[in-house]
Amino acid sequence: MATTKEYGLGEFTFPRGWFMVAESAKVTDRPRGVRFFGREFALYRGKHSGRVVLLDAYCPHMGTHLARNTTSYVAQDGQVEGDSIRCPYHAWRFGPDGKCNHIPYSSGPIPPAARVRSWPVREHLGAVFVWYDEEGGEPDYELPEIPEWNDPAWVIGAYDDLGTINVHPQEIIDNITDVAHFDPVHGSRTKFFENEFRGHMAIQRMGGGHRTLVADGGAMLLTTATYHGPSLLLTRMSGLYDSWIIIAHTPVDDGVTQVWHNLLVKSASGAVASEQDRIAARAYQDAALAAFAQDFEVWKHKRPNIKGLYVQGDGPFLKQRQWYRQFYNPRAQREEIQKSVEGIYHAKGFAGAPQTKAA
Template sequence: MTDTRYAFEQPGVFARGWHIVALSQELPLGGVKALNYFNEECVLFRGEDGKAVILDAYCPHLGAHLAGTGSRVVGNTIRCPFHGWQFDCTGSCTAIPYASKIPDRARNALRVWPIVEKNGFIAIWYDREGGDPNWDLPEIPEWNQGEWGDWRFNRTIIKSHGREIIENIVDAGHFPSVHGGIPLQFDNVFTPYSVSQESRIQPDINLPIIQPRGIDFDINAARQERGAMEADGWGVATYHGPSVMYYYTTLKGPEFSYASWWLNYHTPINNEEVELVSGVIVASLTDEPLPKEFYDTYPISAIAAFGSDVEVWETKKYRNDPILCDGDGPINKLRKWYERFYLPRSQEAWEEPARVISSVRDV
């Protein structure tokens, strides 16, 4: 019998909260997209009014997939490719091309998923109890501002669980081994629906980085060629709920100084796979523009940083009672915070906001 210490270790249970399922740029007017998350199948479409809608995927008539071959958007409805039934944003059938009357049971026949569209992404609210959202994802002020350049995204499906990924937010000890950096400051701040990492990491080219997949050059050789960086880097990474992380970071160096926003999210497909997406935008911190090529090269290196973690996540084994040392960060506190998204709302633990200062602080 498997010993489950936390609610998130139970099979078939997914975290309550906001999860990103698509990028706005992937869904033009009249666009249709099949979604497969949380062991559920849904259809995402955008009507002529510009509003994105997510419904359960299978037509209540005879079960055709509403994102199947031949499906299309008509006005503000999705048209089933099998018999042409049309469904609106309430999940109700509004038209049947060969019927004189729409059956009463076709009203609100499809589940409508709560969604929000902001910052260039579309997020769905998942709650196995069917409850309404009780917290929001914040805006990124610099989103879609010209001086920040374009978002660069990388998407991959990995064999892992969100519990592995989210622990990075408190894990100061992995930076030297995985990312080749020394934490000079590493603080964590917990609130009921967010956890933040405030950090200063000093890169050290004498510490090798785990080579991430998808990078067609030797990342450690490139670091050696570039040489040591004399720069002051600082950042705040925040998980807003169980799977969406915003990271704002600045770096001031002798050649140029810049700020960047990272958008990282992991959305569960099933209990063994998650979709992992990383996006980056960057801008100069001074009146001097960044070199044009920097807008192309920086996102690659930023996304590669997450790729180094993937190499570990896909091969590690989860320990529900780990042996920890005093420099590991508040991993057990993070697990209790994360568990709240898997418990029934009536059992949600509530703690006052707390700051945890790492023992590796040197400022």
């Protein structure tokens, strides 16, 4: 494991952007302690509103973790009241804005310092995302839409939580430019490959045969994989089925990363997915997850790649690492960094992708 500093990414330890913190279905009025960006949070859903709240975890009274307790009677009786949460230790209550709004045993005024930080969150694509920003600014890009999300012909999977891995996110992002690993790791018969860097997006377009996801020697697999910011990768894939792969990764500590995977599959049978389609979609998600696990296993056991020994034929790793720096530096530098890498890069020996013309 290596740190942001060792990769030379910039001023900030953790990148600026939207980051997945949980699958929506797992966020209830039973608070959960979660850890990201080297800090502890309390995550819960308001009782009647259904609103998701993410607060800094430690109570300003005496430092208790708001969401890692099961035995206090406050926790046993239910800590969430409306959109507020009670501390398990002395039952101070905090609103969704993080301000203390009730101290049960004190009739004096509530001190202004009785507050925790409340984080901007959004529910999207079946998940909860937080806007993380060391400058404390407003979001500077939107979370992307998947046009088929509400289409009944598409089956939406549940998120596979791959847990945490002792790998800096840089090593995961490297994958978007790694043309040379597709054949050895995934059994792709790559014919087309290109990368494009545009603003906050890094795009990979590729095409070719595939040993497992389409019949070998037969049909083509065309994929367009796009990083929307530093953590959310959406891949449109046409193969055995039309599908979308969602891969989200979020820094837990400097050099430790949590990863999720999900798949949306278009049903083969028609306008509304049947039970049979759901079973087929789950099997396809497992196949896609198995393909992703091939990358995961390499990451898990490799040493950090601080300075690679790149040769002709490797993808544009250095451009990609430069693109990634925009999230680790003040937003004042963003445009300059984006401009320095903007464009389409063809991998040596591969034709450009037909998807470029389609887009």
